[in-house]
Amino acid sequence: xxxxxxxxxxxxxxxxxxxxxxxxxxxxxxxxxxxxxxxxxxxxxxxxxxxxxxxxxxxxxxxxxxxxxxxxxxxxxxxxxxxxxxxxxxxxxxxxxxxxxxxxxxxxxxxxxxxxxxxxxxxxxxxxxxxxxxxxxxxxxxxxxxxxxxxxxxxxxxxxxxxxxxxxxxxxxxxxxxxxxxxxxxxxxxxxxxxxxxxxxxxxxxxxxxxxxxxxxxxxxxxxxxxxxxxxxxxxxxxxxxxxxxxxxxxxxxxxxxxxxxxxxxxxxxxxxxxxxxxxxxxxxxxxxxxxxxxxxxxxxxxxxxxxxxxxxxxxxxxxxxxxxxxxxxxxxxxxxxxxxxxxxxxxxxxxxxxxxxxxxxxxxxxxxxxxxxxxxxxxxxxxxxxxxxxxxxxxxxxxxxxxxxxxxxxxxxxxxxxxxxxxxxxxxx
Amino acid sequence: xxxxxxxxxxxxxxxxxxxxxxxxxxxxxxxxxxxxxxxxxxxxxxxxxxxxxxxxxxxxxxxxxxxxxxxxxxxxxxxxxxxxxxxxxxxxxxxxxxxxxxxxxxxxxxxxxxxxxxxxxxxxxxxxxxxxxxxxxxxxxxxxxxxxxxxxxxxxxxxxxxxxxxxxxxxxxxxxxxxxxxxxxxxxxxxxxxxxxxxxxxxxxxxxxxxxxxxxxxxxxxxxxxxxxxxxxxxxxxxxxxxxxxxxxxxxxxxxxxxxxxxxxxxxxxxxxxxxxxxxxxxxxxxxxxxxxxxxxxxxxxxxxxxxxxxxxxxxxxxxxxxxxxxxxxxxxxxxxxxxxxxxxxxxxxxxxxxxxxxxxxxxxxxxxxxxxxxxxxxxxxxxxxxxxxxxxxxxxxxx
Numbered sequence: 001x002x003x004x005x006x007x008x009x010x011x012x013x014x015x016x017x018x019x020x021x022x023x024x025x026x027x028x029x030x031x032x033x034x035x036x037x038x039x040x041x042x043x044x045x046x047x048x049x050x051x052x053x054x055x056x057x058x059x060x061x062x063x064x065x066x067x068x069x070x071x072x073x074x075x076x077x078x079x080x081x082x083x084x085x086x087x088x089x090x091x092x093x094x095x096x097x098x099x100x101x102x103x104x105x106x107x108x109x110x111x112x113x114x115x116x117x118x119x120x121x122x123x124x125x126x127x128x129x130x131x132x133x134x135x136x137x138x139x140x141x142x143x144x145x146x147x148x149x150x151x152x153x154x155x156x157x158x159x160x161x162x163x164x165x166x167x168x169x170x171x172x173x174x175x176x177x178x179x180x181x182x183x184x185x186x187x188x189x190x191x192x193x194x195x196x197x198x199x200x201x202x203x204x205x206x207x208x209x210x211x212x213x214x215x216x217x218x219x220x221x222x223x224x225x226x227x228x229x230x231x232x233x234x235x236x237x238x239x240x241x242x243x244x245x246x247x248x249x250x251x252x253x254x255x256x257x258x259x260x261x262x263x264x265x266x267x268x269x270x271x272x273x274x275x276x277x278x279x280x281x282x283x284x285x286x287x288x289x290x291x292x293x294x295x296x297x298x299x300x301x302x303x304x305x306x307x308x309x310x311x312x313x314x315x316x317x318x319x320x321x322x323x324x325x326x327x328x329x330x331x332x333x334x335x336x337x338x339x340x341x342x343x344x345x346x347x348x349x350x351x352x353x354x355x356x357x358x359x360x361x362x363x364x365x366x367x368x369x370x371x372x373x374x375x376x377x378x379x380x381x382x383x384x385x386x387x388x389x390x391x392x393x394x395x396x397x398x399x400x401x402x403x404x405x406x407x408x409x410x411x412x413x414x415x416x417x418x419x420x421x422x423x424x425x426x427x428x429x430x
Numbered sequence: 431x432x433x434x435x436x437x438x439x440x441x442x443x444x445x446x447x448x449x450x451x452x453x454x455x456x457x458x459x460x461x462x463x464x465x466x467x468x469x470x471x472x473x474x475x476x477x478x479x480x481x482x483x484x485x486x487x488x489x490x491x492x493x494x495x496x497x498x499x500x501x502x503x504x505x506x507x508x509x510x511x512x513x514x515x516x517x518x519x520x521x522x523x524x525x526x527x528x529x530x531x532x533x534x535x536x537x538x539x540x541x542x543x544x545x546x547x548x549x550x551x552x553x554x555x556x557x558x559x560x561x562x563x564x565x566x567x568x569x570x571x572x573x574x575x576x577x578x579x580x581x582x583x584x585x586x587x588x589x590x591x592x593x594x595x596x597x598x599x600x601x602x603x604x605x606x607x608x609x610x611x612x613x614x615x616x617x618x619x620x621x622x623x624x625x626x627x628x629x630x631x632x633x634x635x636x637x638x639x640x641x642x643x644x645x646x647x648x649x650x651x652x653x654x655x656x657x658x659x660x661x662x663x664x665x666x667x668x669x670x671x672x673x674x675x676x677x678x679x680x681x682x683x684x685x686x687x688x689x690x691x692x693x694x695x696x697x698x699x700x701x702x703x704x705x706x707x708x709x710x711x712x713x714x715x716x717x718x719x720x721x722x723x724x725x726x727x728x729x730x731x732x733x734x735x736x737x738x739x740x741x742x743x744x745x746x747x748x749x750x751x752x753x754x755x756x757x758x759x760x761x762x763x764x765x766x767x768x769x770x771x772x773x774x775x776x777x778x779x780x781x782x783x784x785x786x787x788x789x790x791x792x793x794x795x796x797x798x799x800x801x802x803x804x805x806x807x808x809x810x811x812x813x814x815x816x817x818x819x820x821x822x823x824x825x826x827x828x829x830x
Contacts, residue, residue: 021508022495022508024496024814026504029502029504107659110663118660118717367810368808368811370551370552370810371553371806371810372810373809373810415501416502417502417505418499418502418503423549423551426600428600429657429659430657
């Protein structure tokens with residue numbers, strides 16, 4: 001009997017061991033002082049979730065906002081993480097199906113040169129007819145990002161009337177963006193606005209004077225006006241992203257200064273510089289992404305860009321002087337953001353600046369996180385979408401994490417789980 | 431560029447390798463001349479066996495690992511591990527005068543199996559990994575004088591590794607992540623040697639060396655499950671992996687303070703630093719599938735095992751043991767493929783001998799690693815790991 005007891009006890013013990021799976025204790029989640037009763041996303045294309053956009057004849061972005069892309073907008077991803085702590089409703093004014101149209105990867109084929117790297121070939125998906133018709137019910141939305149909105153236009157009613165997205169999302173009683181914000185009374189705002197104030201000018205090769213960059217003092221004044229509306233509630237808080245160095249985005253940095261022909265022979269590229277002279281592209285020359293499909297095309301004077309007599313037009317190239325000019329303006333914008341934030345942070349932090357400039361720089365250097373790797377390369381980097389200026393779902397997740405980290409660093413008690421980047425795709429392949 | 435991110439690491443991969451009796455004593459026994467497991471533990475002890483013996487058994491092991499990302503992560507992910515059942519069969523025939531002995535056997539000195547969820551944060555590093563190494567042994571031992579024995583064994587091992595991880599090129603139509611699966615096998619020769627010293631009936635000591643396995647390349651296939659557009663760039667290919675399994679040196683003591691009680695201590699030092707790199711060769715190399723040599727970050731690691739065996743009445747024996755298993759996985763190289771952390775274990779066992787020629791053994795073991803905050807720096811993957819392992823052993827000895 002004694003022996004049986006010993007034997008039996010051993011089996012019971014064994015059963016207990018078997019039941020013991022490891023238990024790891026997760027930390028307590030908390031929003032700290034952030035109140036999310038009325039959380040808004042305020043800004044332009046990056047906030048709305050534009051991805052895989054197209055270009056119009058003026059080489060300015062069009063399209064790129066569609067149902068699937070809106071689900072991956074970084075404010076939506078931020079809201080999902082907040083929603084793990086408290087129930088949160090966060091809605092975008094949805095576009096149907098293909099929305100305003102976008103590019104997609106139709107397949108892969110080996111590159112003619114460069115070790116036969118698989119290269120995607122792209123096709124366009126047309127906009128859904130009627131995508132820009134005003135919504136019948138324009139209330140109850142939280143992501144108020146307007147693609148193409150510039151900070152200098154936030155107080156202009158005319159600008160809102162010209163913007164298809166604004167007309168759809170804000171309804172028939174169109175007003176300025178700032179006035180629209182005045183009606184929202186947010187408790188927490190995610191803001192990213194002002195990139196287009198300089199980037200659209202650069203996207204036209206610093207050529208289109210109508211897109212001339214917003215000057216810094218005007219930038220600061222409009223930002224001040226906008227934040228005043230978002231901070232009406234004395235307990236309201238703002239997370240505002242600064243401006244990354246977009247001259248390093250793939251749109252500006254992918255096309256190399258030497259062109260490889262069908263026999264993988266390299267040829268110099270000629271272009272018209274800011275002074276109107278024909279110059280040869282070098283490592284400091286930024287040839288814009290649309291030139292990729294235009295270099296080598298036949299002209300009466302020879303293949304475009306490959307002949308001194310048929311240089312690339314100025315709108316397809318930014319030379320070093322123009323780059324310095326644009327980069328300097330970005331720095332001024334970021335200084336303005338800091339200055340405006342400081343005015344609201346006299347006694348406590350109400351406006352936390354999200355250092356997207358640094359976050360994007362880390363991507364350019366190459367960033368390994370959560371078992372995946374991203375960099376700023378076009379098509380292969382996993383961060384930028386097919387248009388070379390907006391982000392993939394994974395890139396947006398990275399931006400959302402940057403906002404989440406800033407909230408944690410700025411306000412005591414904030415403990416919101418970060419997003420696992422690997423759960424979101426980079427580019428999507430058939 | 432994609433490589434097989436195979437990190438054959440050591441957390442729990444190296445087994446004590448002895449019999450069920452030793453499993454109940456914390457795995458200690460290299461200074462014990464008690465049963466046919468001396469073939470593996472210390473061939474120099476074989477001539478000292480009281481009887482020739484055939485020992486058969488198996489130890490079923492199940493490990494559960496958990497992982498949580500860095501704060502403020504809140505999601506805990508757990509493995510669904512297969513049960514490993516290393517089997518062993520040892521036979522030792524000693525000469526009537528106990529001057530020499532011969533032995534043959536088979537066991538599984540290295541074994542690991544881990545299965546993470548198909549979709550989890552570490553899926554691009556590991557979804558599943560398994561390693562099994564079976565060894566065939568031929569051993570001989572010689573008694574020198576009254577108290578000393580020396581022995582040597584030759585072993586032929588066959589190792590099989592399988593590995594699956596997700597590929598970061600999108601999902602299939604059904605939403606399942608793209609993945610790569612590889613399976614390789616190879617064989618290797620190895621050797622062991624041992625010295626056994628028993629100055630009196632109460633005390634014995636031993637020193638045992640194991641050469642490990644320096645494999646010829648493990649060879650097999652890599653297959654890919656990728657979206658249609660990627661398939662021309664990921665054709666199945668032959669793959670070779672160069673992976674060595676480590677040598678070890680064990681010092682052991684056994685002491686019987688009274689005839690019915692025996693105590694054992696084994697201190698083993700495993701030379702994992704000799705396996706400091708893994709080389710992966712694709713027979714058909716492409717721009718995306720590149721040969722690579724990966725640093726493992728292994729460091730030499732100790733283990734300490736202590737056990738006790740008590741015979742209250744002639745037909746029964748009870749055992750207990752404790753052990754510490756040091757991990758060779760350095761900080762910065764902690765991978766979910768084989769979560770490595772220092773382990774603490776406790777064991778228990780019992781034996782019943784209904785007749786003199788037959789022993790029946792039962793053993794239980796439980797091990798925990800505690801929480802280890804670890805990172806695989808190259809991949810930017812970090813978090814806290816913990817592993818619990820449970821083992822149940824059954825064995826039978828035939829004495830003749």
